[in-house]
Amino acid sequence: MMGEIFDIAFISGLIGATMRMATPIIFATLGEILAERSGVLNLGIEGIMLMGAMTGFLVTFSSGSILLGVLAAAMVGMILGLLMAFLAVNLGLSQHVSGLGITLFATGLAMYIYRLHFGSPTVPPIIQPFKQIALPVLSKIPVIGPGLFTQYSLTYIAWLLIPIMSILLYKTKIGLKIRTVGENPVVADTVGVNVTLTRTLCLVAGGALMGIGGAFLTLAHQNMFLIDVIGGRGWVAIAMVIFGNWDPVKGTIGALIFGFLDGLQLRLQSVGVAIPFHIFLMIPYLLTILALISVSRRAAVPAALLKPYRREEKGG
């Protein structure tokens, strides 16, 4: 029985599924890392992803252009990132409650707009989703090749973004500014870095990534919009940021673990193995809580995270 299931086709399929299911988490995790490195926890992520998923689907459905759909999802993510910046950076409101407010608002809005546009059809409307692209040569590598290198373009982009984000954060002046703002805004201000602007831009750019992460689910993974399409993946990303110590590469490892477990339960279900797949889906959350326990003893958390910065209160 086991031999029949765990053959090469299964393993290859599992690798492919892992890569696919990790993609939205990678986008969202990178977006959240950017925000948190600048000192803002963005709990709006779950709602921003849902708005991205809905907007991407709606625009693709209406225009026929999937590229336009992705751009629209990024745009909506940026707008919601800007709203988060207004609440949490400009006004300095509680980041926790502001973020939850954005999630509640964006979740409601996504469902509202979808229902407004499509009504309540018995068969959900569908779009022509992204096609998987097999990279020449690489996809011919036995066993691992087809899984790793026959993917959606967004998956390749997600993987390219990981080193880009690392370089941006650790090797560029911009990255230094972002990290300084997140660690010590007073120092950043003193040396002439605009704290408010830096945080705002990080939230806006991070929002774009979250929006695209959501859109992946309706434009590639599935070809329709369902209300529970995000299903807590935004919170998983929050968890992966902590799990990965606010580092793009380590955060990706967490995303892959999630992708693997998600992919494994999907593959096992599709070959007809009756498994309590909910147990699998629970593991990433439990792992993260364990990671949270150890992180409270580490110093990786950006020192100014959750702290609003008001110039006139500095030193006070």
Added chain:
Amino acid sequence: MIRFRIEKRKPLPGWAKIIIPIAAIVVTLILSAIPILIAGGHLWKSYFYLFYGALGTRFNLLETFVKASPLMLTGLAVAFAFRAKFWNIGAEGQLLAGALAATVLGVHMGAVPQPLVLPIIIVAGFIAGGIWASIPAILKTKLKVDDVVSTLLLNYVMIHIMGALLFGPLQQPGSSWPRSSAIIESAQYPVLLMRSRFHMGILIAFLAVFVIWFINKKTTFGYQSKAVGVNIRAAHFGGINTTAVILWTALISGGLAGLAGVGELCAIQYRLIMDISPGYGYSGIVIAMLGNLHPVGVLFSSLFFSVIIVGAQTMSRMTGVPTYIAEVIQGMALMVMLIFLLFTEYKLRVVRK
């Protein structure tokens, strides 16, 4: 150059605490005209049906109370926790824990004498929710784990525990859906008014408002819980066992959310299903904030949001505005209230340079 600066202001008088949530609601309702107009809804007609649908007929008015009871309980749960600065975002999971405990007992207690069934279920639901909330409280006090993230994550752990059980040992025999068997009749909350769903759980919710008010105002524990919220270090040096206070606060908070789950199971659904809660736990956060974390405030804000949720059904039927307007309004209300609260502590000053 003209710039705006945010500066501290003197504390506002007590009446401001009542005026501010009302003002926030008014502003939210004005803002919600935007999505209504986008939907092509006639504005006055929409608002009319929103309130008529919730308050206009006897049945609808009673339905508003039915909807308000879980909201009141999750609102109280969040408010009681937030007051002690235990950031419980996990009322959703605690609600499910309560519903789960009630299901296990409600299905299998046929041999127990009838008058004992409901008390046992209610206590068990309270304890289940309380225990689920005590996990993040222990993590917070003993291991310094951020409570916002841990309570949020535990919601999903509970959803998957429920899923595993509903596809496993709790699944109704012969069913391929994730749903449990029906609970026995003596485990159902009695309906108190004819031709309605006005059930015992509504009285429990009102009673809970009173009990929490009493704890807050009249007991040492209520005072200690608040002291921990105001300044945990000062409370510690003042001789309060802050760890125990946070733990008990979490138990009570989770227990209240658990009661909301018991009510939904024993008065509305009669069997456990995956979507037993349409996010009551998250609505509880909005309700607690709008209610200024005060039990009486929670009472009124839960009734208000219940009006919105119930009324949105009628409004949708009559004007074509999707019922999800209720969720949009909740999200907006939270953000507006947050901004309004800022201006109770700070004021905006125009600075010319």
